[in-house]
Amino acid sequence: MQIEVAGKQVDLADGASCADALAEGLSKKQFKKVVAAQCGDTTLDLSATVPADCTAIAPVLEDSEEGLDIIRHSAAHLMAEAVKKLFPAAKVTIGPAIKDGFYYDFDFERPFTPEDLEAIEKEMLSSVGANKEFARSVLCKADAVKLFKDMGEDYKPEIMDDLGGDEFSVYTQGDFVDLCRGPHVARTGQIKAFKLLSVAGAYWRGDEKNKQLQRIYGTAWNDPKALKKHLNRLEEAKKRDHRKLGKQLDLFSFSEEIGPGMSLWHPRGMLLRAILEDFERKEHLKRGYELVQGPIILKRELWEKSGHYDNYRENMYFTEIDDQAYGIKPMNCLAHMIIYKRKIMSYRDLPQRYFELGVVHRHEKSGVLHGLMRVRTFTQDDAHIICRPDQVEEEILDLIKFYQDIYALFDYEFDVELSTRPEKSIGTDEDWELATEGLRHALDKSGMQYQVNEGDGAFYGPKIDFHLRDSIGRSWQCGTIQVDFTLPERFDIVYVGEDGERHRPVMIHRAMLGSIERFIGVLTEHCAGAYPVWLAPVQARLLNVTDAQLDFMKKAEKFFAAKGIRIDADSRNEKLGYKIREAQVEKIPFMLVIGDKEVEAGSVNVRSRDGEDPGMVTLEEAARLMLDAARAPFEAGGMSYSFSG
Numbered sequence: 001m002q003i004e005v006a007g008k009q010v011d012l013a014d015g016a017s018c019a020d021a022l023a024e025g026l027s028k029k030q031f032k033k034v035v036a037a038q039c040g041d042t043t044l045d046l047s048a049t050v051p052a053d054c055t056a057i058a059p060v061l062e063d064s065e066e067g068l069d070i071i072r073h074s075a076a077h078l079m080a081e082a083v084k085k086l087f088p089a090a091k092v093t094i095g096p097a098i099k100d101g102f103y104y105d106f107d108f109e110r111p112f113t114p115e116d117l118e119a120i121e122k123e124m125l126s127s128v129g130a131n132k133e134f135a136r137s138v139l140c141k142a143d144a145v146k147l148f149k150d151m152g153e154d155y156k157p158e159i160m161d162d163l164g165g166d167e168f169s170v171y172t173q174g175d176f177v178d179l180c181r182g183p184h185v186a187r188t189g190q191i192k193a194f195k196l197l198s199v200a201g202a203y204w205r206g207d208e209k210n211k212q213l214q215r216i217y218g219t220a221w222n223d224p225k226a227l228k229k230h231l232n233r234l235e236e237a238k239k240r241d242h243r244k245l246g247k248q249l250d251l252f253s254f255s256e257e258i259g260p261g262m263s264l265w266h267p268r269g270m271l272l273r274a275i276l277e278d279f280e281r282k283e284h285l286k287r288g289y290e291l292v293q294g295p296i297i298l299k300r301e302l303w304e305k306s307g308h309y310d311n312y313r314e315n316m317y318f319t320e321i322d323d324q325a326y327g328i329k330p331m332n333c334l335a336h337m338i339i340y341k342r343k344i345m346s347y348r349d350l351p352q353r354y355f356e357l358g359v360v361h362r363h364e365k366s367g368v369l370h371g372l373m374r375v376r377t378f379t380q381d382d383a384h385i386i387c388r389p390d391q392v393e394e395e396i397l398d399l400i401k402f403y404q405d406i407y408a409l410f411d412y413e414f415d416v417e418l419s420t421r422p423e424k425s426i427g428t429d430e431d432w433e434l435a436t437e438g439l440r441h442a443l444d445k446s447g448m449q450y451q452v453n454e455g456d457g458a459f460y461g462p463k464i465d466f467h468l469r470d471s472i473g474r475s476w477q478c479g480t481i482q483v484d485f486t487l488p489e490r491f492d493i494v495y496v497g498e499d500g501e502r503h504r505p506v507m508i509h510r511a512m513l514g515s516i517e518r519f520i521g522v523l524t525e526h527c528a529g530a531y532p533v534w535l536a537p538v539q540a541r542l543l544n545v546t547d548a549q550l551d552f553m554k555k556a557e558k559f560f561a562a563k564g565i566r567i568d569a570d571s572r573n574e575k576l577g578y579k580i581r582e583a584q585v586e587k588i589p590f591m592l593v594i595g596d597k598e599v600e601a602g603s604v605n606v607r608s609r610d611g612e613d614p615g616m617v618t619l620e621e622a623a624r625l626m627l628d629a630a631r632a633p634f635e636a637g638g639m640s641y642s643f644s645g
Contacts, residue, residue, distance in 0.1 A: 078194075081173060087108060108214055121194075240528045284383065340352055360377075384507055386508075416450040580607070
């Protein structure tokens with residue numbers, strides 16, 4: 001048979017393997033980096049026979065996204081083999097590849113310890129050295145069920161029942177056998193760089209009612225350099241952990257007395273929030289938004305009417321008052337529609353842009369709660385634009401520019417996704433097509449690069465998602481823009497057109513920062529707690545050398561506060577070096593030292609967080625220097641700065 005391999009035609013014997021085909025079309029150096037084969041939309045093991053209907057075959061390289069997934073999935077099997085050898089009573093469940101790594105869930109009688117992980121990793125290295133083959137075979141369901149039951153692996157037959165079908169593939173390396181659809185690397189020796197990271201609890205099937213398992217996380221890469229780079233990034237992420245910094249900077253905390261997933265904001269953290277929220281309100285008012293607010297609970301009938309009750313109920317909380325059922329809001333859109341309906345709107349009144357920093361509640365499972373990143377109570381910077389269909393594109397283009405300006409202010413780059421209709425959704429095919437194409441056309445017109453994320457839209461409409469990239473390369477989904485034809489129909493929202501008739505508007509749902517809590521968590525890790533000067537809750541701290549400077553220190557504090565600078569004073573009877581180190585730990589942007597020389601000159605000695613130290617300057621010069629630093633990112637983006645606290 002003749003087949004195209006990496007762009008050239010080669011002749012193959014019948015029954016040739018994918019490895020045979022790729023070896024014919026690639027150099028030896030290229031072939032060493034191949035972990036699997038691609039035939040059309042199907043990825044195959046290198047040992048697989050080339051399908052008779054395959055006309056072209058391409059290599060899956062070890063450093064490609066798909067190649068890394070295959071390496072990581074194979075590493076999960078390698079880990080499961082090591083666990084079974086060291087702890088024969090452990091039962092294996094599922095072990096997929098995930099972003100940057102893999103995990104495997106085990107049912108075992110006692111918790112795995114750090115020493116266990118070291119032993120498992122050592123056993124994995126032994127298996128790599130043995131260079132065992134990953135061999136695939138296909139069994140009928142009866143034989144597969146018997147195989148795993150005889151092995152005492154009770155979870156595998158249940159997985160097969162869920163998957164359905166009459167045949168199942170299993171993979172064997174050495175004495176270890178696992179249910180898996182594959183593909184895998186050809187031999188264990190191709191798993192060149194890995195590290196086991198941690199152990200966590202995980203419920204079987206993600207259901208809290210089921211047995212809790214132990215999940216071992218690991219990471220695997222195509223070479224040791226890539227592994228080392230990733231481990232360094234993880235270490236940097238630990239240093240930047242917002243939960244650690246939140247405590248260090250005295251911003252926020254969580255309390256079991258209050259309940260999981262509900263944050264407590266301390267004075268300094270609340271000031272940070274207030275500055276951020278004040279900034280958001282001002283920026284929205286500049287752009288033609290009106291501030292609104294709805295109640296935290298609404299009648300259940302409204303949530304039924306909107307479709308949330310059928311499509312989002314598991315994420316909501318409900319209560320009852322005077323025999324009337326209410327839903328605690330997980331989002332703000334329903335109240336905004338009721339506000340719109342307070343009077344008849346003309347085509348001249350549109351668009352109506354409503355903005356609310358609305359407190360919402362969502363039922364998140366306890367296992368996914370994570371500091372500020374995943375909470376049950378949060379404030380969303382929610383806005384809804386109700387407009388004519390002919391205004392949608394212009395509104396979306398304006399939103400994209402708005403988002404670009406704000407993200408640049410925080411020194412973020414971002415990636416964009418267009419998410420299309422999910423399986424669980426409401427509305428007509430025609431409305432979904434119009435909404436999706438509207439978003440697509442606006443993105444094309446804006447010139448932005450974007451990826452299409454099939455089937456991940458909201459249940460009421462397609463959306464654009466903005467994924468912010470932080471300073472150590474991680475991605476965080478924050479902003480979103482959603483076009484909705486369905487809720488205006490369900491709530492009978494109308495406007496009077498030029499023809500005097502009633503017409504149906506379109507509603508654009510959007511959040512720019514998203515959850516304020518989550519955004520602060522992301523920003524804290526992005527800047528390692530060193531907030532930009534305009535946002536820092538304390539912008540400057542006065543430090544005296546001795547008590548002889550206290551009177552001048554008080555005058556200086558009043559002077560800077562009158563200029564709108566957020567300042568405090570450390571007048572403790574401590575050594576200056578100690579007070580400077582504390583200010584550095586607290587990430588204070590400016591330290592203003594006052595000694596006898598400074599008092600005599602009516603000045604302060606300025607030390608900045610970034611190491612640029614202007615030295616002794618007058619109070620007026622120091623104020624100008626600090627205010628210029630606060631204004632700088634705004635002026636770079638053509639925006640105005642007017643925030644103080």
